[in-house]
Amino acid sequence: MTQDERRLLRLFRSLSESQRTSLVDFAEFLTSRASEGAAPSQPQTPLDIPRPTEESLIQAIKRLKATYPMLAGDKLLHETSALVTQHILHKRPAAEVIDELEAMFRRQYENHSHGE
Numbered sequence: 001m002t003q004d005e006r007r008l009l010r011l012f013r014s015l016s017e018s019q020r021t022s023l024v025d026f027a028e029f030l031t032s033r034a035s036e037g038a039a040p041s042q043p044q045t046p047l048d049i050p051r052p053t054e055e056s057l058i059q060a061i062k063r064l065k066a067t068y069p070m071l072a073g074d075k076l077l078h079e080t081s082a083l084v085t086q087h088i089l090h091k092r093p094a095a096e097v098i099d100e101l102e103a104m105f106r107r108q109y110e111n112h113s114h115g116e
Helices: 003-014 017-035 057-067 073-090 094-113
Strands: none
Touching: 017 057, 017 073, 057 073, 057 094, 073 094
């Protein structure tokens, strides 16, 4: 086991059950993102996928990725990870984090659509 794996296991064991579930969900999200190939023809405008009344953070990330398929995941990863960390470790309310994620995806789309 590498040093990073030991550290991750130690951190995982220190989390509550709900935090562990969120962390595993996020790891699955990252894994699925890495295994997805780019679609041959992606829409150039955001899809209209409404925000459900009840939504977990991971569901919101998946919804926003589906809403904005034209955005490169690598540009979103750092900010998304930081926001997920705020929710999991600092107990920031999911609804607030989802609001901020939506704004971040919208900002990235505007930058993308303007060729930046």
